[in-house]
Amino acid sequence: MERAGLSSAFVRLQARFVDGLILRSLRGHFRAIYVRGASPVEPKPLILFANHHYWWDGYLGYWLIRSWGRRPLAWMEAYRRFPPFGAVGALPFPPDDAAARARTVRRTLEALQSPETVLLLFPEGKLHGETERLLPFQRSLHWLVRQTPKALLLPLAIYIEPSYHQYPRAYLSVGEPFSSESLNEEAWLCEAAQALQAQLNNLRADAQRTISEVETVERGYRVLLRGRRSIHERF
Numbered sequence: 001m002e003r004a005g006l007s008s009a010f011v012r013l014q015a016r017f018v019d020g021l022i023l024r025s026l027r028g029h030f031r032a033i034y035v036r037g038a039s040p041v042e043p044k045p046l047i048l049f050a051n052h053h054y055w056w057d058g059y060l061g062y063w064l065i066r067s068w069g070r071r072p073l074a075w076m077e078a079y080r081r082f083p084p085f086g087a088v089g090a091l092p093f094p095p096d097d098a099a100a101r102a103r104t105v106r107r108t109l110e111a112l113q114s115p116e117t118v119l120l121l122f123p124e125g126k127l128h129g130e131t132e133r134l135l136p137f138q139r140s141l142h143w144l145v146r147q148t149p150k151a152l153l154l155p156l157a158i159y160i161e162p163s164y165h166q167y168p169r170a171y172l173s174v175g176e177p178f179s180s181e182s183l184n185e186e187a188w189l190c191e192a193a194q195a196l197q198a199q200l201n202n203l204r205a206d207a208q209r210t211i212s213e214v215e216t217v218e219r220g221y222r223v224l225l226r227g228r229r230s231i232h233e234r235f
Contacts, residue, residue: 011087012087014084014086014087015087015088017084017087018084018085018087018088019066019088022059022062022063022088023063023225025059026056026059026060026063026170026225026227027225027226027227027228028227028228029056029167029168029227029228030167030168030169030170030225030227030228031165031166031167031168031169031227031228031229031230032169032170032213032223032225032226032227033060033063033169033170033171033172033223033224033225033227034169034170034171034172034216034221034222034223034224035064035067035171035172035173035174035221035222035224036171036172036173036174036203036219036220036221036222037172037173037174037175038174039067039068040068040152040154042152043115044115044150044151044152045111045112045113045114045115045116045117045118045119045148045150045151045152046070046117046118046119046151046152046153046154047112047118047119047121047141047144047145047148047151047152047153047154048061048065048118048119048120048121048154048155048156048174049121049122049123049137049141049153049154049155049156049178049192049196050120050121050122050155050156050157050158050196051122051124051134051157051158051196051200052122052124052125052126052127052128053127053128053129053130053131053158053159053160054127054158054160055127056160056170057122057127057158058074058076058120060158060170060172061074061120061156061158062074062088062089062120063224063225064156064172064174064224065118065120067224068118070116070117070118071089071111071114071116071117071118072088072089072118072120073089073091073108073111073112073117073118073119073120074089074090074091074119074120074121075090075091075092075093075104075108075121076090076091076092076093077093077094077095079091079092079093079094080092080094091104091107091108092104108144109144109147109148112144112148112150112151113148113150119144119151120156121140121141121144123137123138123140123141123189123192123193124136124137124138125138125140131159131204132204133197134193134196134197134200136189136193137189137190137192137193138189139185139189141189141192142185142188142189142192152177153177153178153179153192154174154175154176154177154178155174155175155178155192155195155196155199156172156173156174156175156196157171157172157173157175157196157199157200157202157203158170158171158172158200158203159171159200159203159204159207161204161207161208163208164211165229165230166228166229166230166231166232167227167228167229167230169207169216171203171206171207171221172203172224173199173200173202173203175195175196175199178191178192178195180192206219206221
């Protein structure tokens with residue numbers, strides 16, 4: 001019991017460290033982070049499927065899930081480099097270890113039985129810089145949905161707008177629950193990608209049209225986190 005208590009305390013310490021690291025990183029890099037879309041209130045596990053165009057995507061998704069008071073979960077390819085991220089929901093998903101990936105999938109299915117769990121998934125399968133389009137979705141999203149029928153599937157569009165200010169602004173948009181009647185896996189994945197692509201297009205257009213925070217709020221966004229103002233705003 002004593003050893004278990006020490007282990008739990010260590011995990012909590014790691015979680016506070018990683019949480020603080022992510023907070024400092026986001027505040028230091030962005031002018032602000034905005035989000036549109038209601039916080040899910042249904043007592044169901046969630047799968048957020050998002051585009052993967054930026055190094056910051058995992059941090060941004062984590063902070064959104066954290067703001068909902070839910071338990072985040074994410075597959076992390078580079079987990080071995082920084083295992084403390086496991087304390088805030090990261091699970092190892094190394095490309096060179098099929099057994100480790102299988103264990104992570106099993107743990108994910110177990111975690112998605114809880115209504116508190118939110119899995120952040122990047123179905124494109126890799127980070128890429130072609131920000132105006134999505135890569136074809138991999139099979140994992142469709143497979144997970146079939147294995148967890150109680151989970152709610154939500155598209156999450158992420159866009160970073162570098163213009164107008166010294167520091168970029170990050171925009172997140174949570175879409176309506178996605179479902180498809182298609183029995184064909186490829187067609188189902190194409191429909192999911194199209195839903196996210198449409199949402200991403202709208203998000204990009206909003207971000208490029210707004211300069212002030214007042215304009216952003218008028219378009220239905222709220223401030224998720226404030227960061228650093230431009231130098232001319234600080235002096």
